Amino acid sequence: MVLMTKPFSVVLSNNVQVDSVILLDNQTIRFNISWDNSWKLEGVCAPNNHDAVWLFVKRINIQGEVFHCDISSVYSDYSFSDGLDIETVTDSKGIFIKRNYQGSGIVSGYVILKLVDPLPYGTQKIDVHAIEMVYITEGPFYLGDSLSINSFRQGSDSSSFFVQSESVLDTGALSSQLYNSGTYSPEGNIPALYPKGCSAFYCMKYEICQQQYVSFLNSLTFQQQCLHTAVSPTLSANTPVMNSFSTSRNGIVIKIPSNGTSSAVYACNYNADAIFDNTDDASTRACNFLNWADLAAYLDWAGLRPMTEFEFEKVSRGPLASVNREFSWGNPYITDASQLVFDGTSIEGVSDLLLAGSGIANHGNYSPNDLGVLRNGFAGTDSTNRLSIGATYYGVLEMSGNLWEICVNVSTDGLNFTRVNGDGNLNYAGFADALTWPLTDGSGAGYRGGGWKSGINGSFRDLAISDRFYAGLKPSTRIDTSGGRGVR
Numbered sequence: 278m279v280l281m282t283k284p285f286s287v288v289l290s291n292n293v294q295v296d297s298v299i300l301l302d303n304q305t306i307r308f309n310i311s312w313d314n315s316w317k318l319e320g321v322c323a324p325n326n327h328d329a330v331w332l333f334v335k336r337i338n339i340q341g342e343v344f345h346c347d348i349s350s351v352y353s354d355y356s357f358s359d360g361l362d363i364e365t366v367t368d369s370k371g372i373f374i375k376r377n378y379q380g381s382g383i384v385s386g387y388v389i390l391k392l393v394d395p396l397p398y399g400t401q402k403i404d405v406h407a408i409e410m411v412y413i414t415e416g417p418f419y420l421g422d423s424l425s426i427n428s429f430r431q432g433s434d435s436s437s438f439f440v441q442s443e444s445v446l447d448t449g450a451l452s453s454q455l456y457n458s459g460t461y462s463p464e465g466n467i468p469a470l471y472p473k474g475c476s477a478f479y480c481m482k483y484e485i486c487q488q489q490y491v492s493f494l495n496s497l498t499f500q501q502q503c504l505h506t507a508v509s510p511t512l513s514a515n516t517p518v519m520n521s522f523s524t525s526r527n528g529i530v531i532k533i534p535s536n537g538t539s540s541a542v543y544a545c546n547y548n549a550d551a552i553f554d555n556t557d558d559a560s561t562r563a564c565n566f567l568n569w570a571d572l573a574a575y576l577d578w579a580g581l582r583p584m585t586e587f588e589f590e591k592v593s594r595g596p597l598a599s600v601n602r603e604f605s606w607g608n609p610y611i612t613d614a615s616q617l618v619f620d621g622t623s624i625e626g627v628s629d630l631l632l633a634g635s636g637i638a639n640h641g642n643y644s645p646n647d648l649g650v651l652r653n654g655f656a657g658t659d660s661t662n663r664l665s666i667g668a669t670y671y672g673v674l675e676m677s678g679n680l681w682e683i684c685v686n687v688s689t690d691g692l693n694f695t696r697v698n699g700d701g702n703l704n705y706a707g708f709a710d711a712l713t714w715p716l717t718d719g720s721g722a723g724y725r726g727g728g729w730k731s732g733i734n735g736s737f738r739d740l741a742i743s744d745r746f747y748a749g750l751k752p753s754t755r756i757d758t759s760g761g762r763g764v765r
Contacts, residue, residue: 292561292623292654293330293407293408294312295407304392304394305391305392306334307387310330310385310386310387310407311384311386312383314382315375315382315384316328316376316381316672317376318379319379320379321379323670324671326412326671326672327375327412328375328411329373329409330407330410331581332374332405332407333579333701334371334405335403335701336400337403337404338400339399341401345370345701346393347369348372348391348393350366350367350368351391352365355389358386359377361376361388362375362376366765370580370699370700374407408481408489409481412479413479413591413764417439417440417475418474418475418595419597420438420599421599422437422599422601423435423601426736426746427457427461427744427748429455429457429590430455430457432448432449432451432452432453432454440591442473443475445466445467445468446466448466463687467692468692470696471694472587474585480673482672482673484563484680484760484761487528487529487559487560489575490575491543491560494506494518494543495540497540497707498540499535499540499541501707504706505570505571505574507755510531512534515530515549516530516531518530518531519565520755523757525649526648526650527565527566527650528546528558528560528562528621529545529564530553545558545559545560547621556623559625561654563679565680565756565759566755566757567755567760568719568756569683569717570718572752572760572763573711573714574707574709576763578702578703579699579701580701580765582696582697582699582714583694583761583764584682585686586685586725588764592670592676593605593669593670593742594607604667604740606636606668606669607636610632611638612630612632612635612636613629613638614629614638614651615641617651625655626651626652627656635664637656637667638667638727639651639679640677640727640730640732640739649729650679650757650758651679651729653675654675676726676742678728679729679760680761681726681728682760683752683759684722684723685721686722687748688720688721692721693713694714695713697712697714718751718753723752724747724748724759725745727740728760730757730758731758
């Protein structure tokens with residue numbers, strides 16, 4: 278027998294919704310799921326891919342302890358609506374849910390899944406978590422360009438380097454070798470196990486949002502919460518938690534303080550009123566102030582993994598040839614998002630008109646028009662295209678601007694990284710414990726893609742997808758322009 282209060286469902290991405298969660302028995306869960314702007318375009322047109330939702334389950338016992346639930350990897354264990362399809366994973370840490378038919382638009386339906394193990398006696402509730410993802414197709418791609426700062430290049434000249442497989446890559450100054458134009462050169466050959474982006478994988482469609490990080494914090498013990506916020510969980514209600522002196526549009530606050538032993542309860546409350554998690558509390562805004570330890574812990578907890586520098590460029594550029602100083606939408610022309618509308622709401626966006634031929638990004642030239650971090654997908658409407666929404670080749674958003682992406686680099690520590698996914702659980706201290714990942718101090722990781730303070734000044738353009746100016750800067754501190762996303 279399972280002791281169960283009403284199951285607790287959550288909304289955990291920019292527009293995916295999970296509701297009507299029902300426990301059919303102590304091993305079977307039924308729920309409804311829907312999300313907007315879904316697509317499946319294999320064999321129809323570029324980019325010949327699809328989006329999906331990564332879904333995973335946590336259980337909470339009477340003591341409030343949270344545990345990851347493994348989900349069946351047997352396809353026949355599932356039932357689902359005709360418009361949906363399921364993709365299982367071998368480690369059982371979650372499932373991918375995707376649309377079944379070619380096309381685009383809203384997708385919705387029900388799913389019945391089976392857990393690997395029955396829920397134990399004393400289970401109080403279950404949480405079903407969902408994160409929107411984009412499928413990145415298998416295949417070679419170009420790395421770097423001829424002009425970006427510290428860009429990867431071909432050894433014999435300044436042209437981009439063609440990555441053809443996941444095999445070992447030699448580094449050096451010969452025509453067949455990978456070279457670097459400045460600092461942060463690869464510290465040795467690139468091992469075969471270092472993920473290069475040629476194999477297919479999924480990438481988060483958006484950066485981790487503030488609501489997602491709140492759900493993560495609310496699953497931790499008191500001691501673990503202390504590690505992943507900037508202030509004590511014992512402070513008073515409505516205290517901002519991600520930075521002790523400036524929120525910089527981060528609305529995560531303490532809802533119920535800890536007594537020094539029990540966990541605090543966190544919420545989004547951007548407008549600092551008496552109502553938590555309201556429609557104007559910026560829950561779908563990207564979460565800034567993440568350092569490496571925060572990002573790695575979140576991804577381990579979610580059953581995902583960090584991306585590498587190579588994968589960052591593959592997600593952005595796709596199989597297309599490099600363009601000098603291009604941004605994630607494929608050209609070097611940019612409109613700054615500077616005219617804020619619907620601040621803090623689920624439709625927070627900007628009213629800027631695009632300059633001819635340019636894409637849009639939230640960045641700045643250190644002017645009064647710098648907005649700060651914006652909602653994930655802030656430029657999206659029903660009629661947007663790759664330029665007007667600032668999307669990558671595959672349809673991933675905000676890879677240029679908004680928040681810096683923390684990636685595994687090609688330093689000695691970074692090159693130890695392999696394609697190991699998180700297992701859903703942290704170590705006792707509250708850190709990621711996935712083997713081969715960079716250590717908690719961030720050695721082996723760096724920044725790519727620019728953020729909301731990044732200026733565009735001649736050759737200096739942090740938002741360019743080949744630019745590696747900060748690729749070797751250790752992301753050990755929390756800054757107001759850093760965030761991240763995961764892959765699998």
